[in-house]
Amino acid sequence: MMTTPADIHILIVEDDLASRSLLVSYFENAGYRVSESDNADHLGDRIEQDSVDLVLLDISLPGKDGLTVTRELRASSSVGIILVTSKGDEIDRIVGLELGADDYVTKPFNPRELLVRAKNLLWRMHDSDKQTRSQDSRANGGYSFEGWQLDPHKRQLTSPEGVQERLPEGEFKLLQALVNHPGQVLSRDQLMDAIHDREWTPNDRSVDVLIGRLRRKLGDNPSNPQLILTAHGAGYMFAGNTGT
Numbered sequence: 141m142m143t144t145p146a147d148i149h150i151l152i153v154e155d156d157l158a159s160r161s162l163l164v165s166y167f168e169n170a171g172y173r174v175s176e177s178d179n180a181d182h183l184g185d186r187i188e189q190d191s192v193d194l195v196l197l198d199i200s201l202p203g204k205d206g207l208t209v210t211r212e213l214r215a216s217s218s219v220g221i222i223l224v225t226s227k228g229d230e231i232d233r234i235v236g237l238e239l240g241a242d243d244y245v246t247k248p249f250n251p252r253e254l255l256v257r258a259k260n261l262l263w264r265m266h267d268s269d270k271q272t273r274s275q276d277s278r279a280n281g282g283y284s285f286e287g288w289q290l291d292p293h294k295r296q297l298t299s300p301e302g303v304q305e306r307l308p309e310g311e312f313k314l315l316q317a318l319v320n321h322p323g324q325v326l327s328r329d330q331l332m333d334a335i336h337d338r339e340w341t342p343n344d345r346s347v348d349v350l351i352g353r354l355r356r357k358l359g360d361n362p363s364n365p366q367l368i369l370t371a372h373g374a375g376y377m378f379a380g381n382t383g384t
Contacts, residue, residue: 145171214240
Protein backbone atom coordinates (compact mmCIF):
# COMPACT_ATOMS: atom_id res chain seq x y z
CA MET A 141 0.00 0.00 0.00
CA MET A 142 1.36 3.44 -0.91
CA THR A 143 1.68 5.50 2.28
CA THR A 144 4.50 8.00 1.66
CA PRO A 145 6.03 9.69 -1.40
CA ALA A 146 9.00 7.34 -1.10
CA ASP A 147 6.65 4.42 -1.83
CA ILE A 148 5.59 6.00 -5.15
CA HIS A 149 7.54 5.66 -8.38
CA ILE A 150 7.12 8.45 -10.94
CA LEU A 151 8.46 8.22 -14.49
CA ILE A 152 9.07 11.49 -16.37
CA VAL A 153 9.13 11.12 -20.15
CA GLU A 154 10.29 14.41 -21.69
CA ASP A 155 12.78 14.99 -24.51
CA ASP A 156 13.67 18.55 -23.46
CA LEU A 157 16.59 18.21 -21.05
CA ALA A 158 15.94 21.46 -19.17
CA SER A 159 12.25 20.67 -18.58
CA ARG A 160 13.00 17.08 -17.63
CA SER A 161 15.75 18.06 -15.18
CA LEU A 162 13.48 20.64 -13.56
CA LEU A 163 10.71 18.09 -13.05
CA VAL A 164 13.05 15.37 -11.79
CA SER A 165 14.55 17.77 -9.25
CA TYR A 166 11.15 19.06 -8.14
CA PHE A 167 9.63 15.61 -7.55
CA GLU A 168 12.77 14.22 -5.93
CA ASN A 169 12.81 17.16 -3.53
CA ALA A 170 9.20 16.28 -2.67
CA GLY A 171 10.40 12.81 -1.64
CA TYR A 172 9.26 10.73 -4.61
CA ARG A 173 11.24 8.00 -6.30
CA VAL A 174 11.80 9.38 -9.81
CA SER A 175 13.02 7.88 -13.07
CA GLU A 176 13.44 9.73 -16.36
CA SER A 177 13.56 9.11 -20.09
CA ASP A 178 13.86 11.21 -23.23
CA ASN A 179 11.79 8.78 -25.33
CA ALA A 180 8.90 6.36 -25.03
CA ASP A 181 10.57 3.26 -26.46
CA HIS A 182 9.47 0.08 -24.62
CA LEU A 183 7.63 2.24 -22.10
CA GLY A 184 5.01 -0.39 -21.33
CA ASP A 185 7.64 -2.97 -20.40
CA ARG A 186 9.49 -0.46 -18.27
CA ILE A 187 6.36 0.54 -16.36
CA GLU A 188 5.59 -3.08 -15.57
CA GLN A 189 9.15 -4.10 -14.67
CA ASP A 190 9.88 -1.03 -12.53
CA SER A 191 6.42 -0.84 -10.88
CA VAL A 192 5.73 2.72 -12.03
CA ASP A 193 2.71 4.38 -10.40
CA LEU A 194 2.50 7.59 -12.44
CA VAL A 195 3.82 8.76 -15.81
CA LEU A 196 4.32 12.41 -16.72
CA LEU A 197 4.24 12.16 -20.49
CA ASP A 198 5.11 14.86 -23.01
CA ILE A 199 2.85 14.68 -26.06
CA SER A 200 5.45 15.97 -28.54
CA LEU A 201 8.08 13.27 -28.28
CA PRO A 202 10.47 12.31 -31.08
CA GLY A 203 9.54 9.03 -32.73
CA LYS A 204 6.49 7.59 -31.01
CA ASP A 205 4.35 10.51 -29.82
CA GLY A 206 2.65 10.79 -26.45
CA LEU A 207 -0.87 10.14 -27.78
CA THR A 208 0.18 6.86 -29.38
CA VAL A 209 1.93 5.89 -26.16
CA THR A 210 -1.17 6.73 -24.10
CA ARG A 211 -3.31 4.46 -26.27
CA GLU A 212 -0.80 1.62 -25.98
CA LEU A 213 -0.46 2.00 -22.20
CA ARG A 214 -4.20 1.98 -21.66
CA ALA A 215 -4.48 -1.29 -23.59
CA SER A 216 -2.42 -3.04 -20.93
CA SER A 217 -2.03 -0.84 -17.83
CA SER A 218 -3.94 1.30 -15.35
CA VAL A 219 -0.89 3.43 -14.50
CA GLY A 220 -1.68 7.08 -13.83
CA ILE A 221 -1.00 9.29 -16.85
CA ILE A 222 -0.62 13.07 -16.86
CA LEU A 223 -0.01 14.55 -20.32
CA VAL A 224 2.15 17.62 -20.80
CA THR A 225 0.93 19.59 -23.81
CA SER A 226 1.54 22.89 -25.57
CA LYS A 227 -0.77 25.75 -24.69
CA GLY A 228 -2.67 25.73 -27.98
CA ASP A 229 -3.14 21.97 -28.29
CA GLU A 230 -6.74 21.77 -27.07
CA ILE A 231 -7.59 19.03 -29.57
CA ASP A 232 -4.60 16.98 -28.43
CA ARG A 233 -5.73 17.34 -24.82
CA ILE A 234 -9.23 16.10 -25.67
CA VAL A 235 -7.84 13.22 -27.72
CA GLY A 236 -5.48 12.39 -24.87
CA LEU A 237 -8.40 12.11 -22.45
CA GLU A 238 -10.30 10.00 -24.96
CA LEU A 239 -7.33 7.65 -25.20
CA GLY A 240 -7.15 7.21 -21.43
CA ALA A 241 -5.04 9.97 -19.89
CA ASP A 242 -6.11 10.96 -16.36
CA ASP A 243 -5.13 14.63 -16.46
CA TYR A 244 -3.05 17.18 -18.35
CA VAL A 245 -1.02 20.33 -17.87
CA THR A 246 0.02 22.87 -20.48
CA LYS A 247 3.42 24.39 -21.19
CA PRO A 248 4.77 26.60 -19.85
CA PHE A 249 3.72 24.91 -16.64
CA ASN A 250 4.23 25.77 -13.02
CA PRO A 251 6.14 22.85 -11.43
CA ARG A 252 4.25 23.41 -8.19
CA GLU A 253 0.90 23.05 -9.99
CA LEU A 254 2.09 19.86 -11.67
CA LEU A 255 3.19 18.49 -8.31
CA VAL A 256 -0.25 19.25 -6.85
CA ARG A 257 -2.00 17.58 -9.80
CA ALA A 258 0.23 14.52 -9.42
CA LYS A 259 -0.47 14.34 -5.68
CA ASN A 260 -4.21 14.67 -6.28
CA LEU A 261 -4.24 11.95 -8.93
CA LEU A 262 -2.20 9.57 -6.77
CA TRP A 263 -4.48 10.32 -3.83
CA ARG A 264 -7.58 9.62 -5.93
CA MET A 265 -6.11 6.36 -7.20
CA HIS A 266 -5.23 5.28 -3.67
CA ASP A 267 -8.48 6.55 -2.15
CA SER A 268 -10.47 4.78 -4.85
CA ASP A 269 -8.86 1.49 -3.85
CA LYS A 270 -9.74 2.14 -0.19
CA GLN A 271 -13.30 3.10 -1.01
CA THR A 272 -13.90 0.05 -3.14
CA ARG A 273 -12.56 -2.20 -0.40
CA SER A 274 -14.88 -0.57 2.16
CA GLN A 275 -17.86 -0.98 -0.20
CA ASP A 276 -17.35 -4.73 -0.53
CA SER A 277 -20.24 -5.81 1.70
CA ARG A 278 -22.65 -3.35 0.11
CA ALA A 279 -21.64 -4.29 -3.40
CA ASN A 280 -21.44 -8.03 -2.61
CA GLY A 281 -17.95 -8.11 -4.06
CA GLY A 282 -18.86 -6.30 -7.26
CA TYR A 283 -21.52 -4.95 -9.58
CA SER A 284 -23.53 -6.90 -12.14
CA PHE A 285 -25.56 -5.47 -15.01
CA GLU A 286 -26.76 -6.92 -18.30
CA GLY A 287 -24.24 -9.76 -18.10
CA TRP A 288 -21.34 -7.43 -17.29
CA GLN A 289 -19.32 -7.64 -14.07
CA LEU A 290 -17.45 -4.75 -12.43
CA ASP A 291 -14.93 -5.74 -9.76
CA PRO A 292 -14.37 -2.75 -7.42
CA HIS A 293 -11.20 -4.24 -5.92
CA LYS A 294 -9.34 -4.50 -9.23
CA ARG A 295 -11.34 -1.89 -11.18
CA GLN A 296 -11.85 -4.77 -13.59
CA LEU A 297 -14.68 -4.89 -16.11
CA THR A 298 -15.67 -8.32 -17.43
CA SER A 299 -17.86 -8.66 -20.52
CA PRO A 300 -20.66 -11.24 -20.87
CA GLU A 301 -18.20 -13.22 -23.01
CA GLY A 302 -15.61 -13.24 -20.22
CA VAL A 303 -13.23 -10.64 -21.68
CA GLN A 304 -11.57 -8.73 -18.84
CA GLU A 305 -10.17 -5.19 -18.82
CA ARG A 306 -8.91 -3.08 -15.94
CA LEU A 307 -10.44 0.38 -16.18
CA PRO A 308 -8.49 3.60 -15.67
CA GLU A 309 -9.38 5.38 -12.45
CA GLY A 310 -11.58 8.02 -14.08
CA GLU A 311 -13.62 5.54 -16.12
CA PHE A 312 -14.12 3.28 -13.12
CA LYS A 313 -15.30 6.05 -10.79
CA LEU A 314 -17.70 7.36 -13.44
CA LEU A 315 -19.18 3.95 -14.18
CA GLN A 316 -19.44 3.18 -10.47
CA ALA A 317 -21.32 6.44 -9.86
CA LEU A 318 -23.77 5.65 -12.66
CA VAL A 319 -24.35 2.03 -11.63
CA ASN A 320 -24.89 3.11 -8.02
CA HIS A 321 -27.81 5.30 -9.18
CA PRO A 322 -29.70 3.29 -11.82
CA GLY A 323 -32.61 5.15 -13.39
CA GLN A 324 -31.47 8.46 -11.91
CA VAL A 325 -30.21 11.36 -14.02
CA LEU A 326 -26.85 12.52 -12.71
CA SER A 327 -25.80 16.01 -13.72
CA ARG A 328 -22.37 16.76 -15.12
CA ASP A 329 -21.63 18.59 -11.86
CA GLN A 330 -22.38 15.45 -9.86
CA LEU A 331 -20.31 13.27 -12.18
CA MET A 332 -17.40 15.72 -12.18
CA ASP A 333 -17.47 15.67 -8.39
CA ALA A 334 -17.33 11.87 -8.52
CA ILE A 335 -14.25 11.69 -10.73
CA HIS A 336 -12.28 14.89 -10.02
CA ASP A 337 -11.11 16.92 -7.11
CA ARG A 338 -9.44 19.63 -9.17
CA GLU A 339 -11.10 22.83 -10.30
CA TRP A 340 -12.96 22.56 -13.59
CA THR A 341 -14.73 24.94 -15.91
CA PRO A 342 -18.27 24.77 -17.35
CA ASN A 343 -16.88 23.81 -20.78
CA ASP A 344 -14.75 20.97 -19.38
CA ARG A 345 -15.48 17.94 -21.56
CA SER A 346 -13.96 15.30 -19.28
CA VAL A 347 -17.30 13.67 -18.44
CA ASP A 348 -18.40 13.52 -22.08
CA VAL A 349 -15.04 12.04 -23.10
CA LEU A 350 -15.22 9.37 -20.39
CA ILE A 351 -18.84 8.56 -21.26
CA GLY A 352 -17.76 8.01 -24.87
CA ARG A 353 -14.97 5.68 -23.78
CA LEU A 354 -17.28 3.69 -21.50
CA ARG A 355 -19.91 3.34 -24.23
CA ARG A 356 -17.31 1.94 -26.63
CA LYS A 357 -16.07 -0.56 -24.04
CA LEU A 358 -19.63 -1.61 -23.20
CA GLY A 359 -20.62 -1.90 -26.87
CA ASP A 360 -23.25 0.77 -26.23
CA ASN A 361 -24.02 2.38 -29.61
CA PRO A 362 -23.57 6.17 -29.07
CA SER A 363 -26.25 6.94 -31.67
CA ASN A 364 -28.74 4.69 -29.86
CA PRO A 365 -27.38 3.88 -26.39
CA GLN A 366 -29.15 1.34 -24.21
CA LEU A 367 -27.01 1.40 -21.05
CA ILE A 368 -25.81 4.98 -20.57
CA LEU A 369 -28.47 7.42 -21.76
CA THR A 370 -28.00 11.12 -22.42
CA ALA A 371 -30.48 13.42 -20.71
CA HIS A 372 -30.03 16.44 -22.95
CA GLY A 373 -29.28 19.55 -20.98
CA ALA A 374 -29.30 17.60 -17.72
CA GLY A 375 -26.66 14.86 -17.64
CA TYR A 376 -26.53 11.09 -17.98
CA MET A 377 -28.53 8.14 -16.66
CA PHE A 378 -27.69 4.46 -16.26
CA ALA A 379 -30.53 2.41 -17.77
CA GLY A 380 -29.18 -1.12 -17.40
CA ASN A 381 -30.69 -3.72 -15.10
CA THR A 382 -28.39 -4.15 -12.13
CA GLY A 383 -27.96 -7.53 -10.50
CA THR A 384 -28.30 -9.34 -13.84
